[in-house]
Amino acid sequence: MTMEKILWQQVQLVKQKSPLVHNITNYVVMNNTANALLAVGASPIMAHARSEIKEMIGIAHSVVINIGTLDEYWSESMLLAAETAHSVNKPWVLDPVGAGATSFRDQVLQQLLQYQPSVIRGNASEIIALAKANTTVTKGVDSTAQSNDAVHAAQILMQHYHSTVCISGETDIIISPQQSFFIKNGHPLMTKVTGLGCSATALTGAFIGSVEDKTLGVAAAMALIGIAGELAVQQSKGPGSLQVNLIDKLYNITEEEFIQNLKIEQK
């Protein structure tokens, strides 16, 4: 089977399984990420109360932790969720929003990393900051050439925490011990809609909660939102309508659209 067909198969698996995805995410994107999850066939749960996190993770297929609007209460919830997911072996994805911006973020991220996220998804500067904040690997990152910083940082994170790492950007780079993917889908207008990176993370949560091969799942999630975004841009007058059209396209994308537009390289 071609890689195109294999990734489309992952998209179908999410629809078939309809995974419960437990999100502890930021206020800005809760509505959009819930709608993105529904559009691909998943069922979102948004819950952060420390009193119920363990039970929620018990019924969920996967967990999404996004620190965008963290505070002292929410960071405790996130740590409890990460610890629980790790201990009961539920796949979880970390979105280190704003890594490197403040020492509070970096401290919370360092603690979260101890629970070995199945997947880490961030932009290049967040992935670099995340690896740098890990003081034991600082030299490794600092000594890399500028252009390779994010890939090197991703490799360090992968090795230390046994995570699949996704660096999102003009090219999405997905790195795991077994394989790497380079995906060139998406459109610059997507950066003018708040939280599409967070939506990519949420979809990643749905895919790793539904499919066997987690790295394939991440690749399929990133390909799906990239292609849906490209197609949605064609019908949009600006970022307002893009936000709406993207949800529509995540919902009604066809196999033909997915396969004809996918731009992927595997290494």
Next chain:
Amino acid sequence: MTMEKILWQQVQLVKQKSPLVHNITNYVVMNNTANALLAVGASPIMAHARSEIKEMIGIAHSVVINIGTLDEYWSESMLLAAETAHSVNKPWVLDPVGAGATSFRDQVLQQLLQYQPSVIRGNASEIIALAKANTTVTKGVDSTAQSNDAVHAAQILMQHYHSTVCISGETDIIISPQQSFFIKNGHPLMTKVTGLGCSATALTGAFIGSVEDKTLGVAAAMALIGIAGELAVQQSKGPGSLQVNLIDKLYNITEEEFIQNLKIEQK
């Protein structure tokens, strides 16, 4: 007057009164429910600080409590709001989101029920869980036939808490001591938009804050969102545009559209 005309009259009463509706609701739907309230002519207040709840309820015409993203702080706010609404005789509606999912939710819901919500609106599994969580009625619910579980649970809640109960689903069932309504409006695509149930609850809050007969108000609110949803689906390419078109249609629905599309039975 026909039932169709009577319900449309309720819709007009909301526009005339423009009720202040005080919402303590979940983060995911705050924007959408505020826009749904504005679209039907109500004025939303979103406020949860314990330091101001009593004053806010003093100026509001009705109160909406939705536990979707509750935590320990917010549950205290909700209890204070329910107690205040009950003691000063303001109509209030409870949306027991995720009832039965965790013991924390069930405990908070049990406490909220003591303040006798004017209306309880949830899906079948939430209404069943709510009645079950009330340990004094467990047997009653457990012994009912599967297909009638939700109606039986609704009747138990109605009797214990003097509430009008609305079970939303393919058919919305509204049960009060005096009368029952069965409404068959709505469209399956509406389940792919996050929080349309929460919007139905918010509209219910607007209607019980505006009209004399609370049960008629609930019926009119559910009919309105169901019909507006059906009509909006016809112009939508997916759940993203449905979310937008539904707000437009709540705003510009005509008497003819309402009356021609209403599918209601009264018992």
Next chain:
Amino acid sequence: MTMEKILWQQVQLVKQKSPLVHNITNYVVMNNTANALLAVGASPIMAHARSEIKEMIGIAHSVVINIGTLDEYWSESMLLAAETAHSVNKPWVLDPVGAGATSFRDQVLQQLLQYQPSVIRGNASEIIALAKANTTVTKGVDSTAQSNDAVHAAQILMQHYHSTVCISGETDIIISPQQSFFIKNGHPLMTKVTGLGCSATALTGAFIGSVEDKTLGVAAAMALIGIAGELAVQQSKGPGSLQVNLIDKLYNITEEEFIQNLKIEQK
């Protein structure tokens, strides 16, 4: 240069500078205001944790404080942010949502005012309540004629706190010691979309973080959202599509559209 050209120049300055705008705002509007900021070329930060506020303000060009859904934790964050912005001389804008509705709001607002917001933007009743809550000026406000209440209140606030004050409404009135502007853009349907006032405040934050003359910046921000709103209404079927079309128009508005539609008077 004409005033039209000068204001359009301010719009261009925001795009060129792409200011980081740190928002402590309400849950209802976070998504929309983030998208409005992105649409005009700014970069939103939404962060409220007391543990990171000082660092966040260190990297931001301006600060937006909007008390819409305040509580005891968030009000502490807002006070810390206002104090920090004031002490390190970063421009900041205050949106006193619901001023006068509860004593809690008024107490928090009184404390915030001590840190001399660069700009205060609210509707007439909020501006009046804000000046009234300042007990030392109660008489002044009470003694004004009804129709001039808001302008008089704005002048009092301007004098006491050295703020530029913007009263938004059918006519937006912007008052500073040096000059006043009266802007008659906008459309009544905009009041049916939740939080467009909050978006105006957020854009004000972007402009005062980018331009030299803060009062010109406020005028340009208010003109921009008013004109974009008018143009967006022409393509909208109701408030749902207006919310979407407004973001599109903030993004793709042309110099010609801005200049031909601006209705401004300077005094």
